[in-house]
Amino acid sequence: AQKVTQAQTEISVVEKEDVTLDCVYETRDTTYYLFWYKQPPSGELVFLIRRNSFDEQNEISGRYSWNFQKSTSSFNFTITASQVVDSAVYFCALSDAYGSGNTGKLIFGQGTTLQVKP
Amino acid sequence: ETGVTQTPRHLVMGMTNKKSLKCEQHLGHNAMYWYKQSAKKPLELMFVYSLEERVENNSVPSRFSPECPNSSHLFLHLHTLQPEDSALYLCASSQDRAVQETQYFGPGTRLLVL
Numbered sequence: 001a002q003k004v005t006q007a008q009t010e011i012s013v014v015e016k017e018d019v020t021l022d023c024v025y026e027t028r029d030t031t032y033y034l035f036w037y038k039q040p041p042s043g044e045l046v047f048l049i050r051r052n053s054f055d056e057q058n059e060i061s062g063r064y065s066w067n068f069q070k071s072t073s074s075f076n077f078t079i080t081a082s083q084v085v086d087s088a089v090y091f092c093a094l095s096d097a098y099g100s101g102n103t104g105k106l107i108f109g110q111g112t113t114l115q116v117k118p
Numbered sequence: 119e120t121g122v123t124q125t126p127r128h129l130v131m132g133m134t135n136k137k138s139l140k141c142e143q144h145l146g147h148n149a150m151y152w153y154k155q156s157a158k159k160p161l162e163l164m165f166v167y168s169l170e171e172r173v174e175n176n177s178v179p180s181r182f183s184p185e186c187p188n189s190s191h192l193f194l195h196l197h198t199l200q201p202e203d204s205a206l207y208l209c210a211s212s213q214d215r216a217v218q219e220t221q222y223f224g225p226g227t228r229l230l231v232l
Contacts (some may be wrong), residue, residue, distance in 0.1 A: 031217065032217070033217060035220065037223070038161045042225060043222055043225050043226040043228065044224065044226060045208065045223035047220055047221075047223075049164060050218075052218065052222050091161070095217050095218070095219075096217060097217040102217060103216070103217065104217030104218065105214045106221055107162070108160045109160065110160050111160070112158075
Protein backbone atom coordinates (compact mmCIF):
# COMPACT_ATOMS: atom_id res chain seq x y z
CA ALA A 1 0.00 0.00 0.00
CA GLN A 2 1.10 3.56 -0.56
CA LYS A 3 2.12 5.45 2.51
CA VAL A 4 4.12 8.53 3.46
CA THR A 5 5.57 8.92 6.93
CA GLN A 6 6.88 12.14 8.37
CA ALA A 7 7.99 11.03 11.80
CA GLN A 8 8.85 14.52 13.05
CA THR A 9 5.66 16.19 14.18
CA GLU A 10 7.25 19.43 15.29
CA ILE A 11 10.73 20.88 15.01
CA SER A 12 11.95 24.07 16.61
CA VAL A 13 15.23 25.73 15.64
CA VAL A 14 16.89 29.06 16.09
CA GLU A 15 17.39 31.27 13.07
CA LYS A 16 20.45 30.43 10.96
CA GLU A 17 20.50 26.80 12.04
CA ASP A 18 20.26 24.09 9.41
CA VAL A 19 17.29 21.76 9.69
CA THR A 20 16.36 18.52 7.95
CA LEU A 21 12.81 17.29 7.55
CA ASP A 22 12.50 13.55 7.07
CA CYS A 23 10.17 11.75 4.70
CA VAL A 24 9.89 8.00 4.21
CA TYR A 25 7.54 6.48 1.67
CA GLU A 26 6.14 3.09 0.69
CA THR A 27 5.00 2.09 -2.75
CA ARG A 28 4.91 -1.03 -4.88
CA ASP A 29 5.08 0.93 -8.10
CA THR A 30 8.33 1.36 -9.99
CA THR A 31 7.27 4.71 -11.44
CA TYR A 32 6.31 7.30 -8.91
CA TYR A 33 6.78 10.95 -8.04
CA LEU A 34 7.60 12.66 -4.79
CA PHE A 35 6.64 16.16 -3.79
CA TRP A 36 7.22 18.66 -1.03
CA TYR A 37 4.74 21.38 -0.18
CA LYS A 38 4.95 24.26 2.29
CA GLN A 39 1.87 25.44 4.17
CA PRO A 40 2.37 28.81 5.88
CA PRO A 41 -0.15 30.05 8.45
CA SER A 42 -2.25 31.55 5.66
CA GLY A 43 -3.24 28.00 4.69
CA GLU A 44 -2.26 27.70 1.05
CA LEU A 45 -0.10 24.73 0.10
CA VAL A 46 2.84 26.02 -1.87
CA PHE A 47 4.51 23.58 -4.25
CA LEU A 48 8.26 23.30 -3.67
CA ILE A 49 9.59 20.38 -5.67
CA ARG A 50 8.73 17.27 -7.67
CA ARG A 51 11.11 14.36 -8.25
CA ASN A 52 10.56 11.20 -10.25
CA SER A 53 11.63 7.75 -9.16
CA PHE A 54 14.27 7.46 -11.87
CA ASP A 55 16.19 10.56 -10.93
CA GLU A 56 18.16 10.16 -7.72
CA GLN A 57 20.25 13.25 -8.13
CA ASN A 58 20.07 15.58 -5.20
CA GLU A 59 18.65 19.00 -5.91
CA ILE A 60 19.51 22.38 -4.51
CA SER A 61 17.48 25.55 -4.83
CA GLY A 62 18.90 28.42 -2.87
CA ARG A 63 18.77 27.48 0.81
CA TYR A 64 16.66 24.41 0.07
CA SER A 65 18.06 21.00 -0.82
CA TRP A 66 16.53 17.58 -1.25
CA ASN A 67 18.12 14.18 -0.78
CA PHE A 68 16.37 11.33 -2.57
CA GLN A 69 17.56 7.83 -1.66
CA LYS A 70 15.70 4.96 -3.24
CA SER A 71 17.59 2.39 -1.18
CA THR A 72 16.02 3.72 2.00
CA SER A 73 12.79 5.02 0.41
CA SER A 74 13.49 8.47 1.73
CA PHE A 75 13.15 11.96 0.32
CA ASN A 76 14.51 14.35 2.93
CA PHE A 77 14.39 18.12 2.80
CA THR A 78 17.06 20.37 4.27
CA ILE A 79 16.84 24.09 4.88
CA THR A 80 20.21 25.74 5.30
CA ALA A 81 20.55 28.86 7.44
CA SER A 82 16.91 28.83 8.39
CA GLN A 83 14.91 32.05 8.62
CA VAL A 84 11.79 33.02 10.53
CA VAL A 85 9.87 33.09 7.22
CA ASP A 86 10.55 29.37 6.88
CA SER A 87 8.16 28.72 9.77
CA ALA A 88 5.35 26.61 8.32
CA VAL A 89 4.00 23.10 8.04
CA TYR A 90 5.83 21.05 5.44
CA PHE A 91 4.20 18.13 3.68
CA CYS A 92 5.83 15.34 1.78
CA ALA A 93 3.61 13.56 -0.77
CA LEU A 94 3.77 10.55 -3.07
CA SER A 95 2.05 10.11 -6.40
CA ASP A 96 1.98 6.71 -7.99
CA ALA A 97 -0.29 4.94 -10.41
CA TYR A 98 -0.36 1.52 -8.81
CA GLY A 99 -3.20 -0.44 -10.30
CA SER A 100 -4.71 2.50 -12.17
CA GLY A 101 -2.78 2.90 -15.41
CA ASN A 102 -1.24 6.32 -15.51
CA THR A 103 -3.72 8.02 -13.19
CA GLY A 104 -1.96 9.42 -10.19
CA LYS A 105 -3.21 9.78 -6.66
CA LEU A 106 -1.45 12.07 -4.22
CA ILE A 107 -0.81 10.61 -0.79
CA PHE A 108 0.29 13.08 1.86
CA GLY A 109 2.28 12.58 5.01
CA GLN A 110 1.09 13.98 8.33
CA GLY A 111 3.23 17.07 7.95
CA THR A 112 6.06 18.53 10.02
CA THR A 113 5.57 21.85 11.77
CA LEU A 114 8.75 23.87 11.64
CA GLN A 115 9.18 26.81 13.97
CA VAL A 116 12.16 29.05 13.41
CA LYS A 117 12.80 31.38 16.32
CA PRO A 118 14.64 34.68 15.93
CA GLU B 119 1.08 31.43 -6.90
CA THR B 120 -2.37 32.94 -7.50
CA GLY B 121 -3.43 30.44 -10.13
CA VAL B 122 -6.09 28.93 -7.88
CA THR B 123 -8.46 31.15 -5.93
CA GLN B 124 -11.05 30.22 -3.35
CA THR B 125 -13.94 32.13 -1.83
CA PRO B 126 -14.88 32.76 0.83
CA ARG B 127 -11.66 32.51 2.84
CA HIS B 128 -13.57 32.14 6.09
CA LEU B 129 -17.08 30.85 6.72
CA VAL B 130 -19.13 30.35 9.86
CA MET B 131 -22.39 28.51 9.49
CA GLY B 132 -25.02 26.86 11.58
CA MET B 133 -25.96 23.24 11.17
CA THR B 134 -29.14 24.09 9.31
CA ASN B 135 -27.59 26.54 6.85
CA LYS B 136 -26.82 25.99 3.21
CA LYS B 137 -23.68 27.52 1.81
CA SER B 138 -21.32 27.02 -1.12
CA LEU B 139 -17.56 27.16 -1.48
CA LYS B 140 -16.15 28.35 -4.78
CA CYS B 141 -12.87 27.52 -6.46
CA GLU B 142 -11.52 28.98 -9.67
CA GLN B 143 -8.33 28.07 -11.48
CA HIS B 144 -6.62 30.25 -14.06
CA LEU B 145 -4.04 27.68 -15.16
CA GLY B 146 -5.88 25.99 -18.01
CA HIS B 147 -5.94 22.72 -16.11
CA ASN B 148 -8.33 19.85 -16.75
CA ALA B 149 -8.46 18.24 -13.31
CA MET B 150 -9.73 19.75 -10.08
CA TYR B 151 -9.84 18.43 -6.52
CA TRP B 152 -11.44 19.09 -3.15
CA TYR B 153 -9.47 18.21 -0.01
CA LYS B 154 -10.39 18.45 3.65
CA GLN B 155 -7.75 19.29 6.23
CA SER B 156 -8.76 18.81 9.84
CA ALA B 157 -6.59 19.65 12.81
CA LYS B 158 -3.83 17.12 13.31
CA LYS B 159 -4.93 14.97 10.37
CA PRO B 160 -3.39 14.51 6.95
CA LEU B 161 -5.11 15.97 3.95
CA GLU B 162 -8.10 13.91 2.92
CA LEU B 163 -9.07 13.78 -0.72
CA MET B 164 -12.81 14.28 -1.09
CA PHE B 165 -13.63 14.59 -4.78
CA VAL B 166 -11.84 14.58 -8.12
CA TYR B 167 -13.12 16.05 -11.36
CA SER B 168 -11.54 15.45 -14.73
CA LEU B 169 -12.83 17.36 -17.75
CA GLU B 170 -15.87 18.38 -15.69
CA GLU B 171 -16.76 14.79 -14.87
CA ARG B 172 -16.62 13.51 -11.31
CA VAL B 173 -14.21 10.60 -11.36
CA GLU B 174 -13.66 10.03 -7.66
CA ASN B 175 -15.74 10.34 -4.51
CA ASN B 176 -13.95 9.11 -1.41
CA SER B 177 -16.97 8.07 0.65
CA VAL B 178 -17.88 11.64 1.39
CA PRO B 179 -21.23 12.18 3.18
CA SER B 180 -24.03 13.44 0.99
CA ARG B 181 -24.21 16.69 2.94
CA PHE B 182 -21.24 17.67 0.75
CA SER B 183 -22.25 18.10 -2.87
CA PRO B 184 -19.67 19.07 -5.50
CA GLU B 185 -20.36 20.75 -8.81
CA CYS B 186 -18.06 21.43 -11.73
CA PRO B 187 -19.85 23.55 -14.36
CA ASN B 188 -16.71 23.99 -16.47
CA SER B 189 -13.03 23.16 -16.28
CA SER B 190 -12.19 26.43 -14.51
CA HIS B 191 -14.74 26.36 -11.72
CA LEU B 192 -15.46 23.97 -8.90
CA PHE B 193 -18.05 24.35 -6.17
CA LEU B 194 -18.71 22.52 -2.93
CA HIS B 195 -22.28 22.89 -1.76
CA LEU B 196 -22.79 22.41 1.96
CA HIS B 197 -26.01 21.61 3.80
CA THR B 198 -26.91 20.25 7.20
CA LEU B 199 -23.30 20.11 8.30
CA GLN B 200 -22.05 18.82 11.63
CA PRO B 201 -19.55 20.49 13.98
CA GLU B 202 -16.98 17.82 13.06
CA ASP B 203 -17.08 19.16 9.50
CA SER B 204 -15.23 22.24 10.69
CA ALA B 205 -11.94 22.23 8.82
CA LEU B 206 -9.86 23.89 6.13
CA TYR B 207 -11.21 23.00 2.69
CA LEU B 208 -8.62 23.17 -0.03
CA CYS B 209 -9.13 23.18 -3.76
CA ALA B 210 -6.41 22.09 -6.16
CA SER B 211 -5.94 21.70 -9.88
CA SER B 212 -3.54 19.88 -12.18
CA GLN B 213 -3.02 19.67 -15.91
CA ASP B 214 -4.64 16.25 -15.90
CA ARG B 215 -4.67 13.19 -13.64
CA ALA B 216 -1.48 11.64 -14.90
CA VAL B 217 0.82 10.39 -12.19
CA GLN B 218 3.51 12.97 -12.89
CA GLU B 219 1.30 16.03 -12.73
CA THR B 220 1.75 18.56 -9.96
CA GLN B 221 -1.30 19.73 -8.08
CA TYR B 222 -1.52 23.44 -7.35
CA PHE B 223 -3.53 24.52 -4.37
CA GLY B 224 -5.70 27.48 -3.50
CA PRO B 225 -5.56 29.31 -0.15
CA GLY B 226 -8.44 27.32 1.29
CA THR B 227 -11.69 28.15 3.06
CA ARG B 228 -11.66 27.88 6.85
CA LEU B 229 -15.07 26.55 7.80
CA LEU B 230 -16.55 26.63 11.28
CA VAL B 231 -19.82 24.81 11.88
CA LEU B 232 -21.64 25.85 15.02
